[in-house]
Amino acid sequence: MDWKKIFPQFEPGLIEVIEKEAVQKNFKAGEVIMRTGQYIKSTALVLQGQIKIYRENPDGGEFLMYYLGPGQACAVSMICALQSETSEIMAKAEEDTEVLMIPVQLMDDLMNKYKSWYQFVIQTYRSRFDELLSVVDNIAFHNMDERLEFYLKRHADKTRKKTLELSHQQIADDLNSSREVISRLLKKMEQRNLVKLHRNMIELL
Amino acid sequence: MDWKKIFPQFEPGLIEVIEKEAVQKNFKAGEVIMRTGQYIKSTALVLQGQIKIYRENPDGGEFLMYYLGPGQACAVSMICALQSETSEIMAKAEEDTEVLMIPVQLMDDLMNKYKSWYQFVIQTYRSRFDELLSVVDNIAFHNMDERLEFYLKRHADKTRKKTLELSHQQIADDLNSSREVISRLLKKMEQRNLVKLHRNMIELL
């Protein structure tokens, strides 16, 4: 896998260090990559696939915030002042996924030595921040029907498919809602000719 | 006003630049400091007072995300790749407030030259990010009664007063709810002996 093509902005020295220190890991679709509360040992650069980033509630719920695709990275793990910080978020593979794991001990050094890394971190933090702002918009200002439409469109975008292989229960979990509510809203969308419903599959029109 | 005491971590060279280039501004309580969509011309360092940061909805609503106090800074304005970016948020003075305005043109330069500035930016971004995560928690997992309690406690913390000078309408606006709902929930809190209600004032017990 030629990961250098996915991060073309990285400078030669940086590439060398990553080549030496980073480890590639693969995850199957559905696998949990990072749990809430777990110690952060490395930063993940996504090479292939899609990762979903969740916020978890102590008493049971989970809530999908955003996706990470090829060329993107987990913002939270890039700036760990302490070595012993724990994760505020949960990450799950949406598709089969390849990531490059870089030990957090290197972060400070990379930031100081490699301008291209520094810019990557800054840009990552900024775009994740903006994404969080739209998440807040979504739940603060919109009802479940609009949030569902947004969810389906985004999922189609990220997976580059118009037929979404999702059960109503999975959608309800991601939106922190309940299966019945989602089923009913989807039926309404079908009546408005926005989607066509099948078993374990939703077709966007 | 001796702002250097509020940012003791800044190194001498950085202090010199800020001294030369920054402008101090004062805002009265209630005044809007930055509007959504406005061009960002400078980054604000808070010296005194409290600033509330809002997310706005195109059709009317606003939603309080977090506060900025002395020693803190607006994360969004610190990393402006382009000179011509517009603000994604709205900022309003909660109390009478003093801020130091640093032109955004200097940002790149400061980041490269002054390690203490660089660390300040990184740390600012990180804490604002964490704060946004708890905002998401709040609205994704909690009902209005819990959100109201959180709101009151935080307001008391930030203003360092146990008697909050707020009308029910103001609270409703900050929570993107309605006055009647807040009135009723406050009454319930009063019955549970959590607060005592007065005109334009809420006493925390």
Add this chain to the structure above:
DNA sequence: TAAGTGGTGTGATTTCTGTCACAGTGTGAG
């Protein structure tokens, strides 16, 4: 083929929230 499992459709009910309506009540301006 029969039984079991997970996914889906749908009604009934309840809780939470937003909206409308309106009545008091404290405060400040004139």
Add this chain to the structure above:
DNA sequence: CTCACACTGTGACAGAAATCACACCACTTA
């Protein structure tokens, strides 16, 4: 003092969403 106005309390109602209950269907496995 009195009038206007903003703030507060409350009832009635509507809609959104969660929950419970149950029927039905598609697919797998024995």
